[in-house]
Amino acid sequence: MELKDKLRILADSAKYDASCSSSGSNRQNKYGMGNTSISGICHSFSSDGRCISLLKILMSNCCIFNCKYCLNRRSNNIQRATFTPEEVCEITLNFYRRNYIEGLFLSSGIIKDADYTMKLLIETISLLRFKYHFNGYIHAKAIPGAKEDLVKKLGSLVDRMSANIELPTKEGLKLLAPNKKEDNVTQIMQYVKEKRNRNFVPAGQSTQMIIGGTNETDLNIMEKSFSLYQNYHLKRVFYSAYIPVNKDRLLPSLVKPPLKRENRLYQADWLLRYYNLKVSDILDEAKPNFNLLIDPKADYALRHLEEYPKEINKVNYYELLKVPGIGVTSAKRIIQSRKVFKLNFDDLKRMGVVMKRAKYFITCDNKFLINKDMLKKEFIEANLVLDNKPIIEENIGKQLSLFG
Ligand code: SF4
Known part of the structure; x- marks a missing residue:
């Protein structure tokens, strides 16, 4: 089989894996080819819109x-199809040189078993690193069930696992x-957590969960993610909307992948990692699934209206983050600026606060932007739903073709 045919088959076969992200590694190149960068490098190329520079x-x-x-x-x-290690090197270096x-x-x-497959991955990446001196970013999938010394070897060659x-x-x-077996997966996670340093999986580890293939609730999913972040210090959990590619009586009969749900899970994941919220703040047994019409932060605010309005000139950083329309950057700007002067609504707009969302939940110097008698849950919810931009489903999770 020609190499370009193998590439077509094996790039297409990889498109359902969402667990890659190229950020988080920082290594200078002294000799050889390629650099990593500490910031995310997400230009276009292979893959699926979630990871397009790899x-x-x-x-x-x-x-x-x-x-x-x-x-x-x-x-x-x-x-x-199966690549040889040299073929993977040839393609990677060619694409790298062309700046793709x-x-x-x-x-x-x-193939055959976990150890055999891991050895093949190790051989390939060793060639790239030592024969071709490729110093660019590499993310490899560890094969659950492989021996610990193989996990150790692979981890010493890659940026992320x-x-x-x-x-x-x-x-x-x-x-x-x-x-x-879940235990085979968590054993690798535990090993990486314990051994991680600048020479072993320096960009940390991630994982993927398929969403909508079984009937777990969003609460089950978020609790699992939270425990993975806590127990194994994962950099990211990637959520991959179940894509119906096979027919089986045990699979749900979905026509389309549940992309809105995937999107809500990513938003909620962000709230857990950066906004100091807990799973129990956003979901519980009485409400185990996200509202698909509004994002989880707005949903939280609507269900905890007694905590609002937040006085912009007083509340702390984490309270500011609970306001829909205020993100990490604008919250930091608010904290800095209000040390110097009292903020008004025009200042907030200039700082990047999305006022059409925030206006229902804040006061500036004890003033509301809209008539406070109108601030009823139903009124706010209806307006937030109207503002919620539709997700362009056909653009999410789409694989860009290497040949297109
Ligand atoms: S282990 Fe399962 S998910 Fe992975 S390639 Fe094989 S069949 Fe697919």
């Missing part, structure tokens, strides 16, 4: 497992991916 490929789409949701599963009759990519995301189906948790519960995993 060449995202599988080493092989052959797999001994038969996960029900996966296009590459053993029982599917699809065209199969700034790094590589390399995953694989499980991920092991996919796949589904939010062990029950879900048993149902749709019975060959996989």
